[in-house]
Amino acid sequence: MTPARPAPFLGVTVVGIGADGWAGLTEPARAVLRAAEVLIGGPRQLDLLPAECAGERVGWPTPLRPAVPRVLAAHAGRHIAVLASGDPMFYGIGRALAEETDALRVLPHPSSVSYAAGRLGWPLEDIDVVTLVGRPTARLAAALHHGRRLLVLSADATTPAEVAALLRERGFGPSLMRVLEQLGGHRERTSARTTADEWTRTQQPGDPLNIVAVECRRAPRTLRLGAVPGLPDEAYEHDGQLTKKHVRAATLGALAPAPGELLWDVGGGSGSIAVEWMRTHPSCRAVTVERDPARAERILRNAERLGVPGLSVVTGDAPAALTELPAPDAVFVGGGLTAPGLLDTCWAALPVGGRLVANTVTLESEALLADAYRRHGGELVRLAVAHAVPVGGFTGWRQAMPVTQWSVQKPLDPTPGADR
Secondary structure, eight states: OOOOOOOOOOSEEEEEEOTTGGGGSOHHHHHHHHHOSEEEEOHHHHTTSOTTOOSEEEEOOSSHHHHHHHHHHHTTTSOEEEEEESOTTSSSHHHHHHHHOSOEEEEOOOOHHHHHHHHHTOOGGGEEEEEOTTSOGGGGGGGOOTTOEEEEEOSSTTHHHHHHHHHHHTTOTTOEEEEEESTTSTTOEEOOOEETTTOOTTSOOOOSSEEEEEEOOOOTTSOOOOSSSOOOGGGSOOSSOOOOHHHHHHHHHHHOOOTTOEEEEESOTTOHHHHHHHHTOTTOEEEEEESOHHHHHHHHHHHHHTTOTTOEEEESOTTGGGTTSOOOSEEEEOSOTTSTTHHHHHHHHOOTTOEEEEEEOSHHHHHHHHHHHHHHOOEEEEEOOEEEEEETTEEEEEEOOOEEEEEEEOOSSOOTTOOO
């Protein structure tokens, strides 16, 4: 007796495919594509399939992400196969599909990152990966540290020149670059190693399917930026409204950013707290509220230069400008404390477990923080920093203006007798 064939999977199967096309697929992946009633993918991916894959071919519209639920709904109840480049769950379409359906099966192919690491002899665990597909080139700046190896996922053939230009602008012109094209395919090519300084826009763009390998080298006079909060004050453009680096480091320590969290930075000034919050992890997000338009523009420039161009800046007065913002995981108040209702609005917006940190140098605002400390608890500290400076032929201390800082975490249950 011939066993019955299993019913086709009526969810969505995502098949990773490389530059080697049909020849590089496993037999289970080929079987899925032959059996599919609907084949969805980009034109380049669909063109890699032979005629024996007879399902209806559907190209993704542009922009892709908003179209995903609509395209899936149009073919509901049919055997759908989606084609993706390399590993669908590594900066691929797999994430968007997983957000839309629980009936998802993924058949990955080696990613371009795996191929590149193998070709270069670079251990994957020692590499930082930055994608510039649909993202600004400026985000690469946050990953620039002397001696680190980067693999940059390119948007198209122009990306290598843009990467070289950013490296030069950020003082990493001596960095070594190689471009790897069509990895795994018969047209695979790796360029000769050269420096970003030697790479010019007059060079002809290569294949649009490429990845850029970078070995970071900082030029001798380039300002060194570390990986933890407390960047040099010189890293910021400012008009004096800047949380200085020692206080900034203490403030970020109290805010305690964690991956995926959102910060409200109220009274942004130069944006330094929000910038360094976002630099702690690529998934950290921040919204800066600044009433002065010139400072708001300056914050955007600082964010771009320091590798976090996703920082959102709202120009307006707090607390009114806070009403339409998404709920924060943490709030920093660096200015405008005397605005009526500001602290109470920030406190009310915090979820249970959310953190609030406020800094001030004035007696009037310090009184407000003392009252908030009485009502909500937390920790009230005074931060004092002194710098050694010349005094005649000797050296003495110059005291900076002390900063009063209130930090608190919103409790599950309010303290008896305390205000919410």
